[in-house]
Amino acid sequence: MHLLTVSLVLAAISGALAxxxxxxxxxxxxxxxxxxxxxxxxxxxxxxxxxxxxxIGSAANSTVGTFETLVKGNQKFRDxxxxxxxxxxxxxxxxxxxxxxMFLGCSDSRVSEGTIFNAKPGTLFTQRNIANQFQSTDPNxxxxxxxxxxxxxVQHVLVVGHxxxxxxAASIVPPPAGLVDAANGAVQSWxxxxxxxxxxxxxxxxxxxxxxxxxxxxxEPEVSDPxxxxxxxxxxxxxxxxxxxxxxxxxxxxxxxTEAQKTKRSGTEKALSPVFVHGWVYDIENGEIRxxxxxxxxxxxxIPPPPFEAVAAAGAKVAGGExxxxxxxxxxxx
Amino acid sequence: xxxxxxxxxxxxxxxxxxxxxxxxxxxxRLSARQNKVDASERLLQGNxxxxxxxxKDNTTFFQTSAKGQDPKVLWYGCADSREPESVITNSIPGDIFVHRNIANQVPPEDAxxxxxxxxxxKHLKVEHVIIAxxxxxxxxxxxxxxxxxxxxxxxxxxxxxxxxxxxxxxxPLTEFALSQKSQLSAKSNSDxxxxxxxxxxxxxxxxxxxxxxxxxxxQAETNGTGRAVRVHGWVYDLSTGLIRDLNVTRGPN
Numbered sequence: 001m002h003l004l005t006v007s008l009v010l011a012a013i014s015g016a017l018a019x020x021x022x023x024x025x026x027x028x029x030x031x032x033x034x035x036x037x038x039x040x041x042x043x044x045x046x047x048x049x050x051x052x053x054x055x056i057g058s059a060a061n062s063t064v065g066t067f068e069t070l071v072k073g074n075q076k077f078r079d080x081x082x083x084x085x086x087x088x089x090x091x092x093x094x095x096x097x098x099x100x101x102m103f104l105g106c107s108d109s110r111v112s113e114g115t116i117f118n119a120k121p122g123t124l125f126t127q128r129n130i131a132n133q134f135q136s137t138d139p140n141x142x143x144x145x146x147x148x149x150x151x152x153x154v155q156h157v158l159v160v161g162h163x164x165x166x167x168x169a170a171s172i173v174p175p176p177a178g179l180v181d182a183a184n185g186a187v188q189s190w191x192x193x194x195x196x197x198x199x200x201x202x203x204x205x206x207x208x209x210x211x212x213x214x215x216x217x218x219x220e221p222e223v224s225d226p227x228x229x230x231x232x233x234x235x236x237x238x239x240x241x242x243x244x245x246x247x248x249x250x251x252x253x254x255x256x257x258t259e260a261q262k263t264k265r266s267g268t269e270k271a272l273s274p275v276f277v278h279g280w281v282y283d284i285e286n287g288e289i290r291x292x293x294x295x296x297x298x299x300x301x302x303i304p305p306p307p308f309e310a311v312a313a314a315g316a317k318v319a320g321g322e323x324x325x326x327x328x329x330x331x332x333x334x
Numbered sequence: 335x336x337x338x339x340x341x342x343x344x345x346x347x348x349x350x351x352x353x354x355x356x357x358x359x360x361x362x363r364l365s366a367r368q369n370k371v372d373a374s375e376r377l378l379q380g381n382x383x384x385x386x387x388x389x390k391d392n393t394t395f396f397q398t399s400a401k402g403q404d405p406k407v408l409w410y411g412c413a414d415s416r417e418p419e420s421v422i423t424n425s426i427p428g429d430i431f432v433h434r435n436i437a438n439q440v441p442p443e444d445a446x447x448x449x450x451x452x453x454x455x456k457h458l459k460v461e462h463v464i465i466a467x468x469x470x471x472x473x474x475x476x477x478x479x480x481x482x483x484x485x486x487x488x489x490x491x492x493x494x495x496x497x498x499x500x501x502x503x504x505x506p507l508t509e510f511a512l513s514q515k516s517q518l519s520a521k522s523n524s525d526x527x528x529x530x531x532x533x534x535x536x537x538x539x540x541x542x543x544x545x546x547x548x549x550x551x552x553q554a555e556t557n558g559t560g561r562a563v564r565v566h567g568w569v570y571d572l573s574t575g576l577i578r579d580l581n582v583t584r585g586p587n
Contacts, residue, residue: 066406066462071577073424078575080424092416093470093573099415100373107450109405110427114418118380121422125415128432129446130453140435140446142499144413147436147472156374164400166457187457190449223400248499278374285400287385289378304372 085120092122099125102148104141104239105160106132106167110284113160125152130190131167132159134239136246146248149275157243157275160289161236162282168232169220171195172213197234205230223285233281237294240279244296249275253298274298405431408454410447410538411466412438412473416572419466423577431458437473437534438465440541441506448545455547461563463542466577467535468570474511474530477504481511482519482526510537535567536582543584552586 127144171194209227221228279292433450487509554560567580
């Protein structure tokens, strides 16, 4: 009896001592940069600046509203990250980046990938261009893919289009009449591949839209137009296809297969991890991501099931009023 | 009596401690398991949370946003995952029109980055173009190493084909580094990298300023028929999170 009491007391004491003093911080889900739009001050006309410029935020430099917002925003970012994740920036600097994702998105200001995914620095290696296009003849996008896959070892390449895309909309209306306007040359040339998809797609909604567009149409379609939405999706799928056909990916898949054979023979650790390419669409009307179900992976490797069910459940939970605590601080590993 | 019995108590103490430790280790194991939750799942959960709480905090945000974009700023940044512009400026979707590529370049013949400039200046009518480089830039580092080693500009990375995308893309930066070689080789490696990062930003400010889109905008500004447009050079410090203006802002002469 005496022994039991003592051991219970000792258990209690050791329990108290062993119990970690930290607690799971109850993090509120917060929107980064949640200044309501209305509070951005209207830009003032800028006085001519000196050729050497001036410090950020100084009145002599620029429209006060814009720069003040960015300077204050940067200050807020630094303050917040110092309190929530004081080691993160230094760690990323000293150890380098190892992002799980490459992100190919649109330049559109509404598709800020860091914000819409609530993603910390170090998560998404990013190229953004007009209508989120990948072409193997474009060394700009291709070098980003090459570095992402071959050097950084990203696990997923995300091609993310969005409804209401201005680049896709411009591909639907006829190009400006007459000589190619110097004012529009670069954009028109860049969206030509999207024009081709619009002209040739057999998808019913796009066929229907083609029927409605004649040479006199100048107004861009509505966000809700089914043909417009379908073209946004087909444009994403086209880039997914081009990426998977690109030598960066085919070389990667070949190396994986060769190493797998080596691993089988020698039984050593595999150095390379498989890369998967996905096609998603961001819905600007509600901030949600939709999977187009066109994911591609290396031959013989199962594509991880899209986690959209888990996401839907999480979304439902949030919509129902309970904000789930998700640990921001843990680093991701797949 | 207590001490005489302490040895026999020892295994019990050990057991008691072990039991409570297991409970706590299990607690830790649970969070370690969360760490191993698929990265994609975490990303999408982040999106679901953000979308739901944005709607909750500002019920008209998405409705207004869907009508169109009206950003005042075009940001040319590096593809580097550590320089997410919306996060480091705490801005909201709708604020910044963005192009990101390796080493934040705007080469005059590059259809990709130039089409972004044209769209931003002529269609969206942005008022500021910001070239935002950053410390510890991998692209700049590759060009620096190649230049200091005396490589040819077309072969920045020796283990990549010269006709490959990375070497093609880095060629102008390596060429630029070669032109600054004497200045760069006089410094320590880390100082030289900082200098190249800054000089590259200034070079891209010049590229943007010389573009057709900007020249036309400044012409209109001077004539009084167009708005003010400025081009700026910034450097983001990865380790401190601080953005620094290089004070090279350009406007119409």
